[in-house]
Amino acid sequence: MKLFKGGVHPPQQKNTAGMATVAMGVPSVVVIPMVQHLGAPCQPKVSKGDTVKVGQLIGDTDAYVSAPIHSSVSGTVTRVEPMVLTGGKPVMCVEIKPDGLQEVFEGVKPPVVDSRESFLAAVRASGLTGLGGAGFPAHVKLNPPKGTTVDTLIINASECEPYITSDYRECIENTDGIIEGILHVLKWTGIGKAMIGIEDNKPEAIKVLSKAVSGIPSITVHPLHTRYPQGAEKTLIYALTGRQVPSGKLPADVGCIVMNVVSVAFVASYLKTGMPLIKKRVTVDGSAVKNPQNVEVLIGTPLKEVFDFCGGFKSEPGKVIMGGPMMGVSLFSLDLPVLKLNNALLAFDEDESRIPEETACIRCSRCVRACPMGLLPFELDRLVNAKKYEEAQKLHILDCIECGCCTYTCPARRLMVQTIRIGKDFIRRNTKK
């Protein structure tokens, strides 16, 4: 096993690892955005006043890089209009008032899969997007460009971010589903083997997965060093295969496809039941939360209702984060909904939320040593602050995976990852024009 360069060791705080998942049930309302993935937004397929059922298609598009959206409840559509979500931009949303009956849509039935094409069509119809990262549509990921040869399916069970245990619970609670999903993907894509990568701080998950794959030579389990960001796509591929994904290239360019462990288990579930992606396991934790736990939540559920389900807050939270503390997004409202790619909701008290004041860089180079992408974070920080975007691009700012290791390790508390994110956003917007 290879060890990637850089990285950090934040306190793991896997407080909820030993807690079985609890299903939350039906909320008072769901708000379902028409963009929950990388790629083209979906167009609403329902109007205000329509009645819908669980699993019914409510948003889709003809665009290839996209994923359809389904209703997580049965009830009545009360609004179809843009709402401001986590990115601060208005996004078209469908609001549904549940009737509490959770009637399943008549069209929900197992898909007929008898070829690679029908498998990819089924994955698209399921609404599956990457469940552990950026939300890349799974049917696109599983269909690499012509001319690339993929020989390895990598299953990401690393879960290297502090606090989050939702993937770990999948490994413990749905071990057979994971293996079944992997076998489906291998069979229909023609990929020869699968490697499950999992940090060595999860011995119980390693044990059950290893037992489940015994006698299946095409699937192997690989304990990895516990070091953040071990679960980032490029670091994971390097750790498991020794292959390095070049700047600007994709995993498929080095013969790999990476899927999250929950995503691959969902493939098995969809092929068996035909129920599209309408719910998600979310780790709810942080110093402000009364009863931290893993909760199975219907997509579109308002965050406030998820926290209420966990007993509410011990004290007024100073910061609420969607995702982990290293890469998550700080939220401005608890009315925002749970999305497909959510794996954690963290709420911290005022003390833990305080942001220390930035001071001048002392050129200690700790950020350089911590950067897993081999970048010069302090220099990118300086260039973006000086609006020298072209120079930042020459220093490969777009290769930054926004892991936050630089900021975490900086004695001057430079908010480098935030600055770099702004720089990347500026460059991308201006390159598209």
Ligand code: SF4
């Ligand atoms: S520059 Fe980007 S990739 Fe490097 S440590 Fe900072 S956030 Fe991570």
Ligand code: SF4
């Ligand atoms: S870690 Fe902070 S102080 Fe040290 S070089 Fe990087 S930005 Fe400067």
